[in-house]
Amino acid sequence: MSVVTIERKVLEKNDAFAAENRRRLAEARLFAINVVSSPGAGKTSLLEHTIQRLDGRLRISVVEGDVQTDLDAQRVARYGAPVVQIVTNGGCHLEAKLVQDALARLDLAATDLLVIENVGNLVCPANYDLGEAMKVVLLSTTEGDDKPLKYPAMFRNASVLVVNKIDLLPYVPCDVDTLVGNARTINPALRVFQVSCTTGAGLDDWCTWLAAQVTALRA
Amino acid sequence: MHELGLAQSIVDIIRANVPAGRAAGVREVRLRVGETAGVLVESLEFCFGVAVVGTPYASAVLVVDRVPGHDLQVVSVELDDDPAGGGTP
Ligand SMILES: Nc1nc2c(ncn2[C@@H]2O[C@H](COP(=O)(O)OP(=O)(O)OP(=O)(O)O)[C@@H](O)[C@H]2O)c(=O)[nH]1
Numbered sequence: 001m002s003v004v005t006i007e008r009k010v011l012e013k014n015d016a017f018a019a020e021n022r023r024r025l026a027e028a029r030l031f032a033i034n035v036v037s038s039p040g041a042g043k044t045s046l047l048e049h050t051i052q053r054l055d056g057r058l059r060i061s062v063v064e065g066d067v068q069t070d071l072d073a074q075r076v077a078r079y080g081a082p083v084v085q086i087v088t089n090g091g092c093h094l095e096a097k098l099v100q101d102a103l104a105r106l107d108l109a110a111t112d113l114l115v116i117e118n119v120g121n122l123v124c125p126a127n128y129d130l131g132e133a134m135k136v137v138l139l140s141t142t143e144g145d146d147k148p149l150k151y152p153a154m155f156r157n158a159s160v161l162v163v164n165k166i167d168l169l170p171y172v173p174c175d176v177d178t179l180v181g182n183a184r185t186i187n188p189a190l191r192v193f194q195v196s197c198t199t200g201a202g203l204d205d206w207c208t209w210l211a212a213q214v215t216a217l218r219a
Numbered sequence: 220m221h222e223l224g225l226a227q228s229i230v231d232i233i234r235a236n237v238p239a240g241r242a243a244g245v246r247e248v249r250l251r252v253g254e255t256a257g258v259l260v261e262s263l264e265f266c267f268g269v270a271v272v273g274t275p276y277a278s279a280v281l282v283v284d285r286v287p288g289h290d291l292q293v294v295s296v297e298l299d300d301d302p303a304g305g306g307t308p
């Protein structure tokens with residue numbers, strides 16, 4: 001018997017594609033976010049409102065990831081943003097190669113902000129780098145304030161937490177302070193926004209921060 | 220669900236690191252899996268068994284070392300120096 005030492009990351013191929021994506025996005029001086037959440041937390045809703053509010057200030061392009069259908073891409077296209085739909089056919093997360101193919105179909109030179117909406121899933125997307133500047137994790141109040149503790153990888157790997165559906169707080173047993181406290185136990189550096197896509201609460205702060213990230217990148 | 224993809228990546232890494240002439244000698248593939256790597260080891264072992272079907276590594280087994288953190292690495296492979304069926308002379 002002999003032993004061959006290998007010491008290679010299982011995800012090295014994905015990481016290599018992600019590094020290439022990151023280089024391409026840096027060349028185009030793009031700010032790119034990878035938006036992750038469980039199904040239905042409000043990723044597409046947040047995107048729709050963000051595109052509307054930043055219309056005329058930021059040119060936003062979108063990559064949509066879904067297990068089936070281009071329904072989310074249709075929703076986003078209604079607001080005039082260039083969008084590429086990736087259908088994973090059962091795949092539970094986006095991978096960097098899929099995003100690379102999508103980038104080839106977008107005009108990066110005419111984009112200030114790239115939003116990648118990942119497949120609705122609070123588990124697998126945490127482990128796949130796509131080449132984004134940061135992950136933004138959405139958690140809605142109906143999901144419960146214990147979720148950061150139960151799905152820690154996603155909150156550890158994200159830089160921003162958006163708590164969505166705060167309009168429903170009077171009706172659901174969710175304590176936002178507990179939710180944010182739990183998230184910061186996992187990741188003390190998380191920046192937190194509390195929003196409602198239904199009432200519009202908190203969306204100005206979110207959009208202002210996003211625009212500032214793009215400006216900082218271009219300065 | 221994504222353990223099958225991971226298993227396929229492991230097979231690719233073995234293929235890239237073991238000389239083709241010794242492929243049939245691979246008996247053991249040692250893996251380092253972090254507690255927070257988001258991997259279900261039992262599922263990965265099952266998927267590895269599926270991924271090696273029809274490859275020279277069909278008789279290889281995964282040996283998993285659990286470690287803290289979110290590492291997910293192929294550490295090494297153990298080779299039979301004289302695989303049954305013979306390699307290159
Ligand atoms: N009450 C309330 N409902 C919301 C809010 N934001 C989104 N919703 C609703 O939540 C549902 C899911 O929203 P989507 O935007 O489709 O969620 P998603 O995360 O994109 O879903 P997937 O892409 O399928 O994972 C829709 O019915 C939205 O109208 C909110 O702030 N308050």
Ligand SMILES: [Mg+2]
Nearest residue numbers: 043044072117
């Ligand atoms: Mg959506």
